[in-house]
Amino acid sequence: MSRIVRTAADLLYPVILIFGLYIVAHGHLTPGGGFQGGAVIATGGALVIVAYSYKEISGWLKKNVLLGREVIGLVGFIGVGLLALAFGQVFFFNYLAGSGSLFGMPVPYGINAGELNTAGVIPLMNFAVGIEVWGGLTIVILYMLSGLEKEGC
Amino acid sequence: MTFADFIITNAPALLIVVPLFAAFLCPVIGKISTTVRNCWVMGMMLITAAIAFILAYRVFATGPVLYVFGAAATNLAVPLDSGGIPIRIIFMVDAMSAFMGIICAIVGVSVLLYSLSSESRNSSLEGYYTLFFLMIAGVFGMVSTGDIFNFFVFLEILSLASAGMIAYRVDGGLAVEAALKYLVLSTLGAILVLFAIGIYYGEYNALNIAMIAQRMQYTMLDKIALVLIVAALAMKCGAVPLHFWTPDAYSRAPSSVTAFLVVASQASLYGLFRVVFTMYNVTMNCVTVGWIIIILGVLSMVVGVTMAIPQKDIKRLMAYHAVSQTGYMLLGVGVGLAVLGNVALTSAFGFMAMEGGIFHIFNHAMYKGLLFLTAGAIVYRIGTRDLNKMGGLGHTMKYTMIFFIIGALAIAGIPPLNGFASKLMIYESVYLFNPILAIIAMVVSILTLASFVKVFHSVFMGPQLPEYAEVKEAPLPMLIGMGILAAICILFGLFPQPVVDMLVAPAVHALADQGGYIASVLGGA
Amino acid sequence: MLWNLPFITVVVLTLIGLVTVLLKKNIIKILLGLNILQSAANLFIVALGYREGGVAPIFTLAPSELMVMPTPQALVLTSIVIGVATSALVLSFAMVLQKKYGTVDIDKIRRLHG
Numbered sequence: 001m002s003r004i005v006r007t008a009a010d011l012l013y014p015v016i017l018i019f020g021l022y023i024v025a026h027g028h029l030t031p032g033g034g035f036q037g038g039a040v041i042a043t044g045g046a047l048v049i050v051a052y053s054y055k056e057i058s059g060w061l062k063k064n065v066l067l068g069r070e071v072i073g074l075v076g077f078i079g080v081g082l083l084a085l086a087f088g089q090v091f092f093f094n095y096l097a098g099s100g101s102l103f104g105m106p107v108p109y110g111i112n113a114g115e116l117n118t119a120g121v122i123p124l125m126n127f128a129v130g131i132e133v134w135g136g137l138t139i140v141i142l143y144m145l146s147g148l149e150k151e152g153c
Numbered sequence: 154m155t156f157a158d159f160i161i162t163n164a165p166a167l168l169i170v171v172p173l174f175a176a177f178l179c180p181v182i183g184k185i186s187t188t189v190r191n192c193w194v195m196g197m198m199l200i201t202a203a204i205a206f207i208l209a210y211r212v213f214a215t216g217p218v219l220y221v222f223g224a225a226a227t228n229l230a231v232p233l234d235s236g237g238i239p240i241r242i243i244f245m246v247d248a249m250s251a252f253m254g255i256i257c258a259i260v261g262v263s264v265l266l267y268s269l270s271s272e273s274r275n276s277s278l279e280g281y282y283t284l285f286f287l288m289i290a291g292v293f294g295m296v297s298t299g300d301i302f303n304f305f306v307f308l309e310i311l312s313l314a315s316a317g318m319i320a321y322r323v324d325g326g327l328a329v330e331a332a333l334k335y336l337v338l339s340t341l342g343a344i345l346v347l348f349a350i351g352i353y354y355g356e357y358n359a360l361n362i363a364m365i366a367q368r369m370q371y372t373m374l375d376k377i378a379l380v381l382i383v384a385a386l387a388m389k390c391g392a393v394p395l396h397f398w399t400p401d402a403y404s405r406a407p408s409s410v411t412a413f414l415v416v417a418s419q420a421s422l423y424g425l426f427r428v429v430f431t432m433y434n435v436t437m438n439c440v441t442v443g444w445i446i447i448i449l450g451v452l453s454m455v456v457g458v459t460m461a462i463p464q465k466d467i468k469r470l471m472a473y474h475a476v477s478q479t480g481y482m483l484l485g486v487g488v489g490l491a492v493l494g495n496v497a498l499t500s501a502f503g504f505m506a507m508e509g510g511i512f513h514i515f516n517h518a519m520y521k522g523l524l525f526l527t528a529g530a531i532v533y534r535i536g537t538r539d540l541n542k543m544g545g546l547g548h549t550m551k552y553t554m555i556f557f558i559i560g561a562l563a564i565a566g567i568p569p570l571n572g573f574a575s576k577l578m579i580y581e582s583v584y585l586f587n588p589i590l591a592i593i594a595m596v597v598s599i600l601t602l603a604s605f606v607k608v609f610h611s612v613f614m615g616p617q618l619p620e621y622a623e624v625k626e627a628p629l630p631m632l633i634g635m636g637i638l639a640a641i642c643i644l645f646g647l648f649p650q651p652v653v654d655m656l657v658a659p660a661v662h663a664l665a666d667q668g669g670y671i672a673s674v675l676g677g678a
Numbered sequence: 679m680l681w682n683l684p685f686i687t688v689v690v691l692t693l694i695g696l697v698t699v700l701l702k703k704n705i706i707k708i709l710l711g712l713n714i715l716q717s718a719a720n721l722f723i724v725a726l727g728y729r730e731g732g733v734a735p736i737f738t739l740a741p742s743e744l745m746v747m748p749t750p751q752a753l754v755l756t757s758i759v760i761g762v763a764t765s766a767l768v769l770s771f772a773m774v775l776q777k778k779y780g781t782v783d784i785d786k787i788r789r790l791h792g
Contacts (some may be wrong), residue, residue, distance in 0.1 A: 030736065035759055039762075071177055071180060071181050074173075074177040075174070075177050078170060078174055078177065085159070085163055085166075089225075090163075090221065090222065090223060091163060091166035091223070092222045092223035093223050093224070093225070094223060137762075140770075144769065144770065240749075302753055302756075305757075306756060306760070309760045309764075313760075313763055313764065313767060316767060317767065320774070325778060326774065326777075326779050326787075329771050329774045329775055329778070333768065333772075333775065333787075336767060336771065337699070337768070340712050340764050341699065341712070341715070344712070344715045344719050347723070347757060348722060351719065354723065354749070354750065354753075355726040360749070360753075
């Protein structure tokens with residue numbers, strides 16, 4: 001792609017990344033969440049992949065790193081649910097909500113801007129899903145592009 | 154709380170969590186070494202099976218088990234502050250679900266053992282085992298969920314994982330072609346199910362199966378939803394006239410996967426029965442719906458077996474027989490459904506027909522799995538699946554031949570194997586309902602026998618062919634995998650009555666008893 | 679009449695999707711048809727969740743008694759995620775078929791028979 005596209009992609013990628021992480025982090029307060037945020041980040045990856053050629057990208061977006069991200073996300077999601085069992089609760093029980101520790105603030109009533117430090121395990125699961133989708137969707141895009149490259153497109 | 158209590162209390166959740174955990178960690182563990190990975194998958198599968206058996210034991214001993222995800226207590230289906238609406242995802246394991254869980258556990262263990270050697274020639278097996286565990290999780294989820302939308306989610310997990318598995322050996326594009334066909338049809342079916350779920354939600358404001366069952370009015374919209382869901386699930390379980398994906402997918406998937414795809418199809422069959430019996434039950438016109446299912450069953454039996462006879466590809470032939478055997482299950486349960494409203498007829502032969510149909514699900518999973526595994530062993534050793542090119546393998550593959558004979562006699566309904574036990578129950582009860590149907594079922598059985606005699610003759614009999622002189626017996630893990638299924642075929646054929654009394658009859662009564670299901674979820678409401 | 683507009687759209691989208699799936703020969707177009715059908719189902723469920731005067735179920739923005747149930751939105755999100763996975767899988771199958779057969783026309787992809 002031309003230099004304009006590459007520069008734009010370089011500039012936009014961090015912005016997209018931060019916006020995606022914002023959506024992941026605010027999943028329990030605003031519309032959005034893990035999948036949506038992860039998908040936004042993956043579009044950033046897609047933008048970079050489109051702007052550069054596959055060869056230039058492959059040293060930078062490593063498949064193993066992405067795969068690791070996918071595994072960490074999935075295991076993290078299940079692990080957060082399993083921790084409830086370790087506390088003697090039901091699977092997926094929200095053991096952090098209202099506990100006062102991480103994400104454990106009670107939700108304030110009435111119309112307010114929303115408090116990030118609430119909702120218990122839901123933000124943790126959002127982060128796990130976000131990381132997983134980030135890795136998973138980028139792998140899908142990368143795989144499709146590698147298929148195209150081999151044909152010489 | 155001791156460890157055993159912990160396992161027993163959380164068994165329904167662990168049934169899903171353990172396979173998912175195994176699946177997700179498989180790519181990482183596969184990086185260490187092949188041996189470690191094999192130990193990991195086998196260990197995880199054994200743990201999953203053990204949990205399934207513990208859960209089944211608890212269900213058969215003490216009654217249905219309810220598990221509410223994320224609630225303060227495992228049996229709190231209706232939260233105190235929700236106004237009487239069950240909002241959480243629940244797992245409702247009654248005798249029927251536990252019965253299907255046992256099938257999945259047994260076939261899962263033997264298929265995994267088998268694939269440890271049958272797949273060892275291929276690379277990138279991490280993906281294979283990941284998809285395999287996703288299929289296991291999908292089946293367990295489908296059979297134990299008590300929430301119709303959750304059922305849809307697990308149906309889709311199962312479809313996607315199965316499609317990936319069918320395409321796993323690209324096979325010059327042929328496997329991908331079969332997988333594409335399967336995937337497009339499954340997605341279409343899933344969208345129909347989604348529309349039906351939308352209708353239920355719009356009408357009854359609930360997704361919980363028990364809640365929908367309690368509020369069921371059988372309006373026009375419910376009829377549309379019933380048609381959508383029955384069409385989709387009948388397609389997924391491979392019943393005629395929507396069976397055309399079955400031979401392609403079954404014949405092109407790796408043989409180990411095919412054996413498990415049989416279980417996957419039966420999970421859809423379970424979904425069909427669950428919707429018809431638990432959600433609708435006697436509120437609908439049981440006679441009409443029952444006859445529709447009977448006709449689907451008879452068509453599947455006849456079309457399946459007639460299409461099977463001229464096949465040249467051994468796995469394709471067996472796939473058509475799978476279609477044909479699905480017909481028996483539909484026939485048995487359909488007869489039970491058609492007389493459901495009538496207490497006298499139900500106790501006379503309705504329950505027996507259903508017991509035959511449900512028992513046949515179990516037996517079919519065993520002997521069909523066994524047959525596909527033997528076909529896989531033959532293909533593994535000689536590299537072709539064309540019946541005309543085979544011959545004289547009885548000289549070198551003796552154990553495989555014995556297992557094939559057991560499977561073939563069981564599918565044809567020859568005593569003393571398990572196929573005979575369930576088919577006899579179907580014949581006897583269906584004869585009381587309508588003699589013509591019973592005669593058709595017997596004729597189909599004879600044709601099945603004829604077809605398998607032909608296969609047996611062309612694969613194992615005759616002089617030893619020079620090109621197969623070096624063919625060896627299948628490796629030991631494959632033989633053990635087949636041996637487990639063959640042993641169960643013989644055992645359940647010799648002692649059918651205790652099995653029917655202990656496993657099948659509770660499952661059938663749990664399926665037919667709509668009030669009991671609602672009461673165990675909503676607490677006697 | 680205006681109330682039924684979403685449902686009329688659902689019917690129209692379903693018909694378009696079904697016609698595309700059944701009549702088109704190109705795998706990519708079949709996938710597009712499937713996606714249109716999926717969207718129709720999603721729109722159907724979201725439209726069912728609409729209540730007059732209800733507000734979005736965001737706890738900190740709403741007076742608690744007028745919130746709509748978030749279930750339909752949750753269902754649709756799940757079904758969108760599943761749709762993404764399906765699309766990705768169908769597309770990768772189409773890529774493999776293009777590589778092996780040199781075409782994505784389902785009339786020419788017919789080596790399985792019987």
